[in-house]
Amino acid sequence: MAILISVASGKGGVGKSVVAANLALALAKTERRVVLADLDVGGADAHIMFGELNPSVTLTDFLEKRVNRLEEVAIPVTFHPNLRLIAGTGETLATANMAHARKKRLMKHFQNLDADVVVLDIGAGTNYHALDFFLMADIHVAVATPDPTSVLDLYRFIKLAVIRRVLSYFLSRSPMPEVLANRDFTSMEEVMEVAGATDDEGREVAATALESLQPGLVINRLSSHAQVNVLYLRKILHQYVGGDLRLLGEIPEDPTVTQAVRKFLPVIEAAPTSDAAKGLLAVSAAVEQLVMEHDRTRVEEARQPVEKQRGRHAPEGEVMQSLRTSTPQNADAVSPS
Numbered sequence: 001m002a003i004l005i006s007v008a009s010g011k012g013g014v015g016k017s018v019v020a021a022n023l024a025l026a027l028a029k030t031e032r033r034v035v036l037a038d039l040d041v042g043g044a045d046a047h048i049m050f051g052e053l054n055p056s057v058t059l060t061d062f063l064e065k066r067v068n069r070l071e072e073v074a075i076p077v078t079f080h081p082n083l084r085l086i087a088g089t090g091e092t093l094a095t096a097n098m099a100h101a102r103k104k105r106l107m108k109h110f111q112n113l114d115a116d117v118v119v120l121d122i123g124a125g126t127n128y129h130a131l132d133f134f135l136m137a138d139i140h141v142a143v144a145t146p147d148p149t150s151v152l153d154l155y156r157f158i159k160l161a162v163i164r165r166v167l168s169y170f171l172s173r174s175p176m177p178e179v180l181a182n183r184d185f186t187s188m189e190e191v192m193e194v195a196g197a198t199d200d201e202g203r204e205v206a207a208t209a210l211e212s213l214q215p216g217l218v219i220n221r222l223s224s225h226a227q228v229n230v231l232y233l234r235k236i237l238h239q240y241v242g243g244d245l246r247l248l249g250e251i252p253e254d255p256t257v258t259q260a261v262r263k264f265l266p267v268i269e270a271a272p273t274s275d276a277a278k279g280l281l282a283v284s285a286a287v288e289q290l291v292m293e294h295d296r297t298r299v300e301e302a303r304q305p306v307e308k309q310r311g312r313h314a315p316e317g318e319v320m321q322s323l324r325t326s327t328p329q330n331a332d333a334v335s336p337s
Helices: 016-028 046-050 059-063 100-111 128-135 148-173 178-182 188-194 200-211 230-240 255-262 275-297 316-323
Strands: 003-009 034-039 075-077 080-086 117-122 139-144 216-222 246-252
Touching: 003 016, 003 100, 003 128, 003 148, 003 275, 016 034, 016 046, 016 080, 016 117, 016 139, 016 216, 016 275, 034 046, 034 059, 046 080, 100 117, 100 128, 117 128, 128 148, 139 148, 139 275, 148 188, 148 200, 148 230, 216 230, 216 275, 246 275, 255 275
Parallel strands: 003 117, 003 139, 034 080, 034 117, 139 216, 216 246
Antiparallel strands: 075 080
């Protein structure tokens, strides 16, 4: 069964697809069989990174049942034998109103691909498609840039992902109306109250849900004057949401990335000695460690205790403070203890 890695972002334009494409290629170079699947509904562009300007088949062909098996839309990438690509779909009737159960079935098809790893390039933003596909993976990667709007959107994305994860646990355990899954909750406490789960048992369910979600953070386009205090960001996520994240790595601002995209190549292939390529390879090495852990256990979940939540909201000013001091360069310094 393939390991699913979701790559998402709270907003567009942060380089998420670049990270996903280079991550997929880097993992393929470790002798793993890898599929890169573009789930950016309406904004699919992963195929362009590999020079497949007009793919012969796409995910739409599978969703609209023009082919019977997902394997049939996984096309080879010419310059590496271990990597295949599933080109994305536009906004169609098959995707616009995809029910949660159908999303789960689609993810099962991804798991059953003839591959060791499937990298899922998730659409940007906090719509239900993005949140659900992000959460249904085994390993979760969130991409942000150091600019203020990106950091705020990252915080909101993780907050909503945490709330949706916890709510889904309650929905799976009780006959609560499915419509609650699409309600706009603003805090963990509100979820608990609506679920009627403010007792110890309910909070234990929430803790179980939270333990299985610990996104890895990739800071892209980092420069000397634009830094993110990841330690502080982790602190407010703990304090106000109950979630956590680990730093997977930082990718410096580098013009070779744009040059590589114009050549229809991932930068680790087009300019492997560039600063951006080195950063991306470091991120890939960190993700590979997570894959190896998952390979060894398959069912192991994070064991960090979850603090009891009081339903408060992190003031956006506090989120912004994470921009004011530099990010520790050693990823181990901010990884969970």
